[in-house]
Amino acid sequence: MIEERFDAIVVGAGPSGNAAAYTMAKEGLKVLQLERGEYPGSKNVQGAILYANALEKLIPDFREDAPLERHIIEQRIWTMDDKSYVGMHYRSEDFNEERPNRYTIIRAQFDKWFSRKVREAGATLLCETTVKELLRDAKGKVIGVRTDRDNGVAFADVVILGEGVNGLVGQRSGLRSELKPDSVALAVKEMHFLPREVIESRFNLKDNEGVVIEAMGTITAGMTGTAFLYTNQESISVGIGCIVSDFAENGATPYGLLEAFKNHPSIKPLLANSECKEYAAHLIPEGGYNSIPELYGDGWIVVGDAGQFVNAVHREGSNLAMTTGRIAGETVVWLKRRREELSKANLAEYKRRLDETFVMKDLKKYRRIxxxxxxxxxxxxxxxxxxxxxxxxxxxxxxxxxxxxxxxxxxxxxxxxxxxxxxxxxxxxxxxxx
Ligand SMILES: Cc1cc2nc3c(=O)[nH]c(=O)nc-3n(C[C@H](O)[C@H](O)[C@H](O)COP(=O)(O)OP(=O)(O)OC[C@H]3O[C@@H](n4cnc5c(N)ncnc54)[C@H](O)[C@@H]3O)c2cc1C
Known part of the structure:
Protein backbone atom coordinates (compact mmCIF):
# COMPACT_ATOMS: atom_id res chain seq x y z
CA MET A 1 0.00 0.00 0.00
CA ILE A 2 1.06 3.59 -0.49
CA GLU A 3 2.80 4.90 2.66
CA GLU A 4 2.44 8.60 2.02
CA ARG A 5 -0.29 10.75 3.48
CA PHE A 6 -3.07 12.17 1.31
CA ASP A 7 -5.29 15.21 1.47
CA ALA A 8 -8.27 12.97 0.75
CA ILE A 9 -9.12 9.29 0.27
CA VAL A 10 -12.16 8.51 -1.87
CA VAL A 11 -13.82 5.11 -1.46
CA GLY A 12 -15.38 3.94 -4.74
CA ALA A 13 -14.99 4.87 -8.41
CA GLY A 14 -18.66 5.22 -9.36
CA PRO A 15 -20.12 8.59 -10.41
CA SER A 16 -20.07 10.01 -6.85
CA GLY A 17 -16.51 8.94 -6.03
CA ASN A 18 -15.24 10.02 -9.45
CA ALA A 19 -16.90 13.43 -9.14
CA ALA A 20 -15.38 13.99 -5.70
CA ALA A 21 -11.90 12.76 -6.70
CA TYR A 22 -11.93 14.75 -9.96
CA THR A 23 -12.99 17.99 -8.22
CA MET A 24 -10.24 17.76 -5.60
CA ALA A 25 -7.45 16.48 -7.88
CA LYS A 26 -8.14 19.20 -10.46
CA GLU A 27 -7.56 21.78 -7.72
CA GLY A 28 -4.20 20.25 -6.84
CA LEU A 29 -5.16 18.16 -3.80
CA LYS A 30 -3.39 14.86 -3.27
CA VAL A 31 -6.12 12.26 -3.73
CA LEU A 32 -6.12 8.47 -3.35
CA GLN A 33 -9.12 6.65 -4.77
CA LEU A 34 -9.81 3.02 -3.85
CA GLU A 35 -12.07 0.75 -5.89
CA ARG A 36 -12.86 -2.87 -5.10
CA GLY A 37 -13.67 -3.78 -8.73
CA GLU A 38 -11.15 -4.98 -11.27
CA TYR A 39 -11.68 -1.66 -13.07
CA PRO A 40 -14.08 1.28 -12.54
CA GLY A 41 -17.50 0.23 -13.79
CA SER A 42 -16.89 -3.50 -13.46
CA LYS A 43 -19.22 -3.69 -10.44
CA ASN A 44 -21.69 -1.02 -11.42
CA VAL A 45 -25.23 -1.27 -12.75
CA GLN A 46 -27.43 1.46 -14.16
CA GLY A 47 -30.31 1.67 -16.72
CA ALA A 48 -28.67 3.84 -17.90
CA ILE A 49 -29.66 7.43 -18.51
CA LEU A 50 -26.94 10.04 -18.08
CA TYR A 51 -28.15 13.53 -17.19
CA ALA A 52 -25.79 15.92 -18.95
CA ASN A 53 -26.21 18.86 -16.61
CA ALA A 54 -24.51 17.26 -13.60
CA LEU A 55 -21.54 16.07 -15.67
CA GLU A 56 -21.24 19.40 -17.52
CA LYS A 57 -20.62 21.12 -14.18
CA LEU A 58 -17.54 18.91 -13.81
CA ILE A 59 -16.33 18.39 -17.37
CA PRO A 60 -18.00 20.98 -19.64
CA ASP A 61 -16.64 19.45 -22.88
CA PHE A 62 -17.45 15.82 -21.96
CA ARG A 63 -19.31 15.30 -25.26
CA GLU A 64 -16.01 15.41 -27.14
CA ASP A 65 -14.80 12.01 -25.98
CA ALA A 66 -17.24 10.43 -23.48
CA PRO A 67 -18.69 7.05 -24.60
CA LEU A 68 -22.29 8.15 -25.14
CA GLU A 69 -24.88 5.89 -26.76
CA ARG A 70 -27.97 7.84 -27.90
CA HIS A 71 -29.34 11.27 -26.98
CA ILE A 72 -32.93 10.91 -25.89
CA ILE A 73 -35.52 12.59 -28.08
CA GLU A 74 -38.56 10.65 -26.90
CA GLN A 75 -39.81 9.76 -23.44
CA ARG A 76 -42.59 7.21 -23.08
CA ILE A 77 -44.38 6.67 -19.77
CA TRP A 78 -46.61 3.60 -19.72
CA THR A 79 -49.14 2.24 -17.28
CA MET A 80 -49.60 -1.43 -18.12
CA ASP A 81 -52.04 -4.23 -17.47
CA ASP A 82 -51.44 -7.79 -18.61
CA LYS A 83 -52.38 -7.20 -22.23
CA SER A 84 -52.07 -3.49 -22.91
CA TYR A 85 -50.53 -0.20 -22.00
CA VAL A 86 -51.84 3.34 -21.79
CA GLY A 87 -49.03 5.70 -22.61
CA MET A 88 -47.94 9.28 -22.49
CA HIS A 89 -45.25 9.95 -25.08
CA TYR A 90 -43.28 13.13 -25.50
CA ARG A 91 -41.05 13.46 -28.53
CA SER A 92 -39.52 16.70 -29.68
CA GLU A 93 -37.13 17.88 -32.37
CA ASP A 94 -35.89 20.33 -29.71
CA PHE A 95 -34.02 17.40 -28.13
CA ASN A 96 -31.90 17.17 -31.29
CA GLU A 97 -29.95 20.13 -29.91
CA GLU A 98 -26.25 20.87 -30.06
CA ARG A 99 -25.76 19.94 -26.41
CA PRO A 100 -28.37 17.27 -25.70
CA ASN A 101 -29.75 17.06 -22.19
CA ARG A 102 -29.96 13.28 -21.64
CA TYR A 103 -28.10 10.33 -23.11
CA THR A 104 -28.18 6.59 -22.74
CA ILE A 105 -24.81 5.16 -21.68
CA ILE A 106 -23.23 1.81 -20.84
CA ARG A 107 -21.78 2.16 -17.37
CA ALA A 108 -18.78 -0.16 -17.78
CA GLN A 109 -17.53 2.06 -20.62
CA PHE A 110 -18.62 5.35 -19.11
CA ASP A 111 -17.06 4.71 -15.69
CA LYS A 112 -13.74 3.78 -17.33
CA TRP A 113 -13.80 7.06 -19.27
CA PHE A 114 -14.71 9.11 -16.19
CA SER A 115 -11.97 7.40 -14.20
CA ARG A 116 -9.41 8.26 -16.88
CA LYS A 117 -10.37 11.93 -16.47
CA VAL A 118 -9.92 11.59 -12.70
CA ARG A 119 -6.44 10.14 -13.14
CA GLU A 120 -5.52 12.76 -15.74
CA ALA A 121 -6.53 15.38 -13.18
CA GLY A 122 -3.87 13.88 -10.87
CA ALA A 123 -5.62 11.41 -8.55
CA THR A 124 -4.07 8.01 -7.76
CA LEU A 125 -6.46 5.10 -8.35
CA LEU A 126 -6.00 1.63 -6.86
CA CYS A 127 -8.41 -1.01 -8.15
CA GLU A 128 -9.03 -4.47 -6.65
CA THR A 129 -8.71 -2.81 -3.25
CA THR A 130 -11.60 -3.15 -0.83
CA VAL A 131 -11.80 -0.71 2.06
CA LYS A 132 -12.62 -2.69 5.19
CA GLU A 133 -12.92 0.01 7.81
CA LEU A 134 -12.18 3.57 8.77
CA LEU A 135 -9.22 4.36 11.01
CA ARG A 136 -9.68 6.89 13.82
CA ASP A 137 -7.38 8.81 16.15
CA ALA A 138 -7.76 8.84 19.95
CA LYS A 139 -10.42 11.56 19.72
CA GLY A 140 -12.48 9.55 17.22
CA LYS A 141 -11.62 11.63 14.16
CA VAL A 142 -11.35 9.59 10.96
CA ILE A 143 -7.73 9.66 9.78
CA GLY A 144 -7.62 6.97 7.09
CA VAL A 145 -8.74 3.53 5.96
CA ARG A 146 -7.80 -0.12 6.35
CA THR A 147 -8.03 -2.15 3.14
CA ASP A 148 -7.81 -5.84 2.25
CA ARG A 149 -4.24 -5.43 0.91
CA ASP A 150 -1.18 -6.56 2.89
CA ASN A 151 -0.21 -3.71 5.22
CA GLY A 152 -3.18 -2.06 3.63
CA VAL A 153 -3.61 1.19 5.53
CA ALA A 154 -3.65 4.69 4.07
CA PHE A 155 -4.00 8.05 5.84
CA ALA A 156 -5.67 11.31 4.84
CA ASP A 157 -7.25 14.45 6.28
CA VAL A 158 -10.67 13.36 5.07
CA VAL A 159 -12.30 10.17 3.75
CA ILE A 160 -15.12 10.54 1.22
CA LEU A 161 -17.40 7.52 1.14
CA GLY A 162 -18.77 6.99 -2.38
CA GLU A 163 -19.15 3.27 -1.81
CA GLY A 164 -22.64 2.89 -3.24
CA VAL A 165 -25.93 1.66 -1.84
CA ASN A 166 -24.65 -1.10 0.47
CA GLY A 167 -22.52 1.38 2.40
CA LEU A 168 -20.79 -1.39 4.30
CA VAL A 169 -17.78 0.69 5.35
CA GLY A 170 -20.04 3.37 6.81
CA GLN A 171 -22.18 0.71 8.45
CA ARG A 172 -19.25 -1.18 9.99
CA SER A 173 -17.83 2.08 11.25
CA GLY A 174 -21.09 3.01 12.93
CA LEU A 175 -21.79 6.01 10.68
CA ARG A 176 -25.12 4.65 9.43
CA SER A 177 -27.58 1.89 10.26
CA GLU A 178 -28.33 -1.17 8.16
CA LEU A 179 -30.38 -0.69 5.00
CA LYS A 180 -34.09 -1.19 5.65
CA PRO A 181 -35.77 -3.67 3.27
CA ASP A 182 -38.71 -1.29 2.75
CA SER A 183 -36.48 1.55 1.57
CA VAL A 184 -34.37 -0.25 -0.98
CA ALA A 185 -35.35 -1.73 -4.36
CA LEU A 186 -33.81 -4.78 -6.01
CA ALA A 187 -33.51 -4.25 -9.76
CA VAL A 188 -32.51 -6.67 -12.51
CA LYS A 189 -31.38 -5.66 -15.95
CA GLU A 190 -30.48 -7.31 -19.26
CA MET A 191 -28.77 -6.03 -22.39
CA HIS A 192 -30.31 -7.26 -25.65
CA PHE A 193 -28.21 -6.79 -28.77
CA LEU A 194 -29.67 -5.92 -32.17
CA PRO A 195 -28.25 -4.27 -35.30
CA ARG A 196 -28.37 -0.48 -35.19
CA GLU A 197 -30.76 -0.28 -38.22
CA VAL A 198 -33.24 -2.63 -36.55
CA ILE A 199 -33.36 -0.49 -33.40
CA GLU A 200 -33.75 2.67 -35.47
CA SER A 201 -36.58 1.28 -37.55
CA ARG A 202 -38.39 -0.25 -34.54
CA PHE A 203 -38.31 3.00 -32.59
CA ASN A 204 -38.53 5.45 -35.50
CA LEU A 205 -35.05 6.89 -34.92
CA LYS A 206 -32.19 8.19 -37.01
CA ASP A 207 -28.52 8.82 -36.29
CA ASN A 208 -27.95 8.68 -32.53
CA GLU A 209 -31.48 9.55 -31.47
CA GLY A 210 -32.88 7.46 -28.62
CA VAL A 211 -36.16 6.50 -26.95
CA VAL A 212 -36.71 5.53 -23.32
CA ILE A 213 -39.73 3.82 -21.81
CA GLU A 214 -40.58 3.91 -18.09
CA ALA A 215 -43.41 1.57 -17.12
CA MET A 216 -45.52 0.69 -14.11
CA GLY A 217 -48.58 -1.44 -13.50
CA THR A 218 -49.49 -5.11 -13.13
CA ILE A 219 -45.99 -5.96 -14.41
CA THR A 220 -44.77 -5.66 -10.80
CA ALA A 221 -47.39 -8.14 -9.52
CA GLY A 222 -48.86 -5.69 -7.02
CA MET A 223 -45.50 -4.63 -5.62
CA THR A 224 -44.05 -1.12 -5.48
CA GLY A 225 -41.77 -0.85 -8.48
CA THR A 226 -41.21 0.10 -12.11
CA ALA A 227 -39.71 -1.29 -15.29
CA PHE A 228 -37.73 0.33 -18.07
CA LEU A 229 -36.53 -0.12 -21.63
CA TYR A 230 -33.79 2.13 -23.02
CA THR A 231 -32.32 2.21 -26.53
CA ASN A 232 -28.54 2.18 -26.96
CA GLN A 233 -26.70 2.25 -30.29
CA GLU A 234 -26.68 -1.50 -30.83
CA SER A 235 -28.47 -2.81 -27.80
CA ILE A 236 -31.57 -2.34 -25.69
CA SER A 237 -31.41 -2.23 -21.89
CA VAL A 238 -34.45 -3.71 -20.23
CA GLY A 239 -35.05 -4.05 -16.51
CA ILE A 240 -37.44 -4.07 -13.60
CA GLY A 241 -37.14 -3.40 -9.87
CA CYS A 242 -39.31 -3.60 -6.76
CA ILE A 243 -38.93 -2.83 -3.07
CA VAL A 244 -37.08 -5.64 -1.27
CA SER A 245 -39.65 -6.07 1.54
CA ASP A 246 -42.36 -6.48 -1.15
CA PHE A 247 -40.40 -9.34 -2.76
CA ALA A 248 -40.17 -11.00 0.66
CA GLU A 249 -43.94 -10.73 1.21
CA ASN A 250 -45.04 -11.50 -2.34
CA GLY A 251 -42.75 -14.45 -3.09
CA ALA A 252 -42.22 -13.28 -6.69
CA THR A 253 -38.67 -13.39 -8.04
CA PRO A 254 -36.92 -10.54 -9.87
CA TYR A 255 -36.07 -12.93 -12.75
CA GLY A 256 -39.69 -14.02 -13.01
CA LEU A 257 -40.87 -10.42 -13.23
CA LEU A 258 -38.29 -9.56 -15.89
CA GLU A 259 -39.27 -12.62 -17.98
CA ALA A 260 -42.94 -11.61 -17.75
CA PHE A 261 -42.12 -8.01 -18.68
CA LYS A 262 -40.06 -9.10 -21.70
CA ASN A 263 -42.92 -11.35 -22.80
CA HIS A 264 -45.60 -8.69 -22.43
CA PRO A 265 -47.29 -8.29 -25.84
CA SER A 266 -46.21 -4.62 -25.98
CA ILE A 267 -42.55 -5.32 -25.14
CA LYS A 268 -41.88 -8.63 -26.90
CA PRO A 269 -41.90 -7.22 -30.47
CA LEU A 270 -39.43 -4.51 -29.43
CA LEU A 271 -36.92 -7.18 -28.35
CA ALA A 272 -37.67 -9.74 -31.07
CA ASN A 273 -34.62 -11.62 -32.47
CA SER A 274 -32.26 -9.88 -30.05
CA GLU A 275 -29.41 -11.64 -28.34
CA CYS A 276 -29.19 -11.26 -24.58
CA LYS A 277 -25.53 -10.98 -23.62
CA GLU A 278 -25.48 -9.41 -20.18
CA TYR A 279 -27.43 -9.82 -17.01
CA ALA A 280 -27.04 -7.84 -13.76
CA ALA A 281 -28.81 -7.28 -10.45
CA HIS A 282 -28.31 -4.37 -8.08
CA LEU A 283 -29.95 -2.50 -5.22
CA ILE A 284 -31.32 1.05 -5.53
CA PRO A 285 -31.83 3.20 -2.42
CA GLU A 286 -35.42 4.41 -2.68
CA GLY A 287 -36.20 5.55 0.87
CA GLY A 288 -35.82 9.21 -0.14
CA TYR A 289 -35.32 12.19 2.13
CA ASN A 290 -36.36 10.49 5.37
CA SER A 291 -33.77 7.73 4.98
CA ILE A 292 -30.75 10.00 4.40
CA PRO A 293 -28.14 9.03 7.03
CA GLU A 294 -25.62 11.32 8.76
CA LEU A 295 -23.71 12.87 5.89
CA TYR A 296 -20.54 14.13 7.55
CA GLY A 297 -18.52 13.93 10.74
CA ASP A 298 -14.98 14.44 12.00
CA GLY A 299 -12.87 13.60 8.96
CA TRP A 300 -15.56 11.96 6.79
CA ILE A 301 -18.27 12.73 4.21
CA VAL A 302 -20.84 10.48 2.51
CA VAL A 303 -21.83 10.97 -1.17
CA GLY A 304 -24.04 9.30 -3.79
CA ASP A 305 -26.06 6.13 -3.20
CA ALA A 306 -24.29 5.63 0.14
CA GLY A 307 -26.17 8.75 1.26
CA GLN A 308 -29.45 7.44 -0.26
CA PHE A 309 -29.34 10.16 -2.91
CA VAL A 310 -31.80 8.75 -5.45
CA ASN A 311 -34.93 10.46 -6.74
CA ALA A 312 -37.06 7.38 -7.47
CA VAL A 313 -40.01 9.41 -8.81
CA HIS A 314 -37.92 10.82 -11.65
CA ARG A 315 -35.56 7.83 -11.86
CA GLU A 316 -32.49 10.00 -11.22
CA GLY A 317 -29.48 8.71 -9.30
CA SER A 318 -26.21 9.20 -11.14
CA ASN A 319 -26.75 12.97 -11.39
CA LEU A 320 -27.40 13.19 -7.66
CA ALA A 321 -24.27 11.08 -7.15
CA MET A 322 -22.15 13.38 -9.31
CA THR A 323 -23.59 16.50 -7.70
CA THR A 324 -23.05 15.31 -4.11
CA GLY A 325 -19.54 14.14 -5.05
CA ARG A 326 -18.71 17.48 -6.66
CA ILE A 327 -20.03 19.46 -3.71
CA ALA A 328 -18.15 17.28 -1.22
CA GLY A 329 -14.97 17.84 -3.24
CA GLU A 330 -15.55 21.60 -3.48
CA THR A 331 -16.16 21.80 0.27
CA VAL A 332 -12.88 20.02 1.02
CA VAL A 333 -10.97 22.26 -1.43
CA TRP A 334 -12.55 25.36 0.15
CA LEU A 335 -11.66 24.30 3.69
CA LYS A 336 -8.12 23.32 2.69
CA ARG A 337 -7.55 26.71 1.01
CA ARG A 338 -8.66 28.42 4.22
CA ARG A 339 -6.38 26.08 6.17
CA GLU A 340 -9.37 24.96 8.24
CA GLU A 341 -9.52 21.59 9.94
CA LEU A 342 -11.72 18.92 8.35
CA SER A 343 -13.74 18.63 11.53
CA LYS A 344 -17.43 17.87 11.85
CA ALA A 345 -18.24 21.52 12.50
CA ASN A 346 -16.41 22.66 9.38
CA LEU A 347 -17.67 19.84 7.14
CA ALA A 348 -21.23 20.94 7.98
CA GLU A 349 -20.57 23.33 5.08
CA TYR A 350 -21.11 20.29 2.77
CA LYS A 351 -24.69 19.90 3.98
CA ARG A 352 -25.30 23.66 3.85
CA ARG A 353 -24.20 23.72 0.20
CA LEU A 354 -26.22 20.59 -0.63
CA ASP A 355 -29.38 22.12 0.84
CA GLU A 356 -29.18 24.83 -1.81
CA THR A 357 -29.16 22.34 -4.71
CA PHE A 358 -31.87 20.43 -6.59
CA VAL A 359 -30.67 17.29 -4.79
CA MET A 360 -32.03 18.19 -1.36
CA LYS A 361 -34.87 20.33 -2.70
CA ASP A 362 -36.25 17.48 -4.84
CA LEU A 363 -35.81 14.78 -2.21
CA LYS A 364 -37.52 17.03 0.35
CA LYS A 365 -40.39 17.76 -2.04
CA TYR A 366 -41.03 14.02 -2.51
CA ARG A 367 -40.36 13.00 1.11
CA ARG A 368 -43.88 11.56 1.55
CA ILE A 369 -43.93 9.55 -1.69
C1 LIG B 1 -31.04 -1.14 -12.56
C2 LIG B 1 -30.65 0.27 -12.24
C3 LIG B 1 -30.99 1.28 -13.13
C4 LIG B 1 -30.64 2.60 -12.86
N1 LIG B 1 -30.91 3.54 -13.79
C5 LIG B 1 -30.48 4.80 -13.60
C6 LIG B 1 -30.59 5.74 -14.65
O1 LIG B 1 -31.06 5.43 -15.74
N2 LIG B 1 -30.14 7.01 -14.42
C7 LIG B 1 -29.57 7.37 -13.24
O2 LIG B 1 -29.15 8.54 -13.09
N3 LIG B 1 -29.43 6.48 -12.23
C8 LIG B 1 -29.86 5.21 -12.39
N4 LIG B 1 -29.63 4.28 -11.42
C9 LIG B 1 -29.00 4.71 -10.15
C10 LIG B 1 -27.50 4.90 -10.32
O3 LIG B 1 -26.93 3.73 -10.88
C11 LIG B 1 -26.83 5.22 -8.99
O4 LIG B 1 -27.54 6.27 -8.35
C12 LIG B 1 -25.38 5.62 -9.15
O5 LIG B 1 -24.64 4.58 -9.75
C13 LIG B 1 -24.77 5.94 -7.78
O6 LIG B 1 -23.41 6.21 -7.92
P1 LIG B 1 -22.41 5.96 -6.72
O7 LIG B 1 -21.07 6.40 -7.18
O8 LIG B 1 -22.94 6.58 -5.48
O9 LIG B 1 -22.45 4.39 -6.47
P2 LIG B 1 -21.99 3.19 -7.44
O10 LIG B 1 -22.20 3.54 -8.84
O11 LIG B 1 -22.66 1.99 -6.90
O12 LIG B 1 -20.43 3.09 -7.20
C14 LIG B 1 -19.90 2.68 -5.96
C15 LIG B 1 -18.50 2.13 -6.23
O13 LIG B 1 -17.87 1.86 -4.98
C16 LIG B 1 -17.20 0.61 -5.06
N5 LIG B 1 -17.10 0.10 -3.69
C17 LIG B 1 -18.11 -0.32 -2.89
N6 LIG B 1 -17.65 -0.68 -1.68
C18 LIG B 1 -16.30 -0.51 -1.72
C19 LIG B 1 -15.25 -0.72 -0.77
N7 LIG B 1 -15.53 -1.16 0.45
N8 LIG B 1 -14.00 -0.45 -1.15
C20 LIG B 1 -13.70 0.00 -2.41
N9 LIG B 1 -14.66 0.23 -3.35
C21 LIG B 1 -15.94 -0.01 -3.00
C22 LIG B 1 -18.06 -0.22 -5.99
O14 LIG B 1 -17.35 -1.28 -6.58
C23 LIG B 1 -18.51 0.82 -7.00
O15 LIG B 1 -17.62 0.94 -8.08
C24 LIG B 1 -29.97 2.94 -11.64
C25 LIG B 1 -29.64 1.93 -10.74
C26 LIG B 1 -29.95 0.60 -11.04
C27 LIG B 1 -29.54 -0.47 -10.09
Missing part, protein backbone atom coordinates in the same frame (compact mmCIF):
# COMPACT_ATOMS: atom_id res chain seq x y z
CA UNK A 370 -42.18 6.37 -0.42
CA UNK A 371 -44.74 6.01 2.42
CA UNK A 372 -47.64 6.80 0.06
CA UNK A 373 -46.58 4.06 -2.37
CA UNK A 374 -45.85 1.60 0.44
CA UNK A 375 -49.34 2.06 1.90
CA UNK A 376 -51.25 2.26 -1.40
CA UNK A 377 -50.15 -0.75 -3.43
CA UNK A 378 -53.38 -0.65 -5.48
CA UNK A 379 -51.68 2.20 -7.38
CA UNK A 380 -49.62 -0.55 -9.07
CA UNK A 381 -52.43 -3.04 -9.70
CA UNK A 382 -55.96 -1.72 -9.57
CA UNK A 383 -55.48 1.67 -11.24
CA UNK A 384 -53.53 0.38 -14.27
CA UNK A 385 -56.33 -2.18 -14.81
CA UNK A 386 -59.05 0.47 -14.49
CA UNK A 387 -57.23 2.88 -16.81
CA UNK A 388 -56.69 0.14 -19.43
CA UNK A 389 -60.34 -0.95 -19.25
CA UNK A 390 -61.47 2.67 -19.56
CA UNK A 391 -59.26 3.17 -22.64
CA UNK A 392 -60.69 0.04 -24.23
CA UNK A 393 -64.28 1.11 -23.54
CA UNK A 394 -63.58 4.56 -24.94
CA UNK A 395 -61.80 3.50 -28.13
CA UNK A 396 -63.88 0.46 -29.06
CA UNK A 397 -66.63 1.40 -31.53
CA UNK A 398 -69.42 -1.05 -30.76
CA UNK A 399 -72.72 0.71 -31.25
CA UNK A 400 -72.92 1.99 -27.66
CA UNK A 401 -73.46 5.75 -27.42
CA UNK A 402 -70.68 7.92 -25.93
CA UNK A 403 -72.65 9.05 -22.87
CA UNK A 404 -73.24 5.40 -21.93
CA UNK A 405 -69.53 4.77 -22.34
CA UNK A 406 -68.65 7.65 -20.00
CA UNK A 407 -71.11 6.31 -17.43
CA UNK A 408 -69.66 2.82 -17.73
CA UNK A 409 -66.13 4.13 -17.16
CA UNK A 410 -67.19 6.15 -14.11
CA UNK A 411 -69.08 3.13 -12.76
CA UNK A 412 -66.05 0.89 -13.15
CA UNK A 413 -63.86 3.33 -11.21
CA UNK A 414 -66.45 3.66 -8.42
CA UNK A 415 -66.89 -0.10 -8.27
CA UNK A 416 -63.15 -0.71 -8.26
CA UNK A 417 -62.23 1.84 -5.63
CA UNK A 418 -65.43 3.56 -4.32
CA UNK A 419 -65.93 7.32 -4.58
CA UNK A 420 -64.40 8.02 -1.16
CA UNK A 421 -61.40 5.80 -2.05
CA UNK A 422 -60.83 7.71 -5.29
CA UNK A 423 -61.08 11.11 -3.59
CA UNK A 424 -58.85 9.90 -0.72
CA UNK A 425 -56.17 8.65 -3.14
CA UNK A 426 -56.22 11.91 -5.11
CA UNK A 427 -55.88 13.89 -1.90
CA UNK A 428 -53.06 11.71 -0.52
CA UNK A 429 -51.18 11.82 -3.82
CA UNK A 430 -51.52 15.60 -4.10
CA UNK A 431 -50.27 15.96 -0.52
CA UNK A 432 -47.29 13.67 -1.16
CA UNK A 433 -46.40 15.51 -4.33
CA UNK A 434 -45.37 18.77 -2.62
Missing amino acids: PAFLHNNKHVFGLYPKLVAAAAQTWFRVDGADKLSKEKEILKSFRKGRTLSGLIGDAFKLARSWR
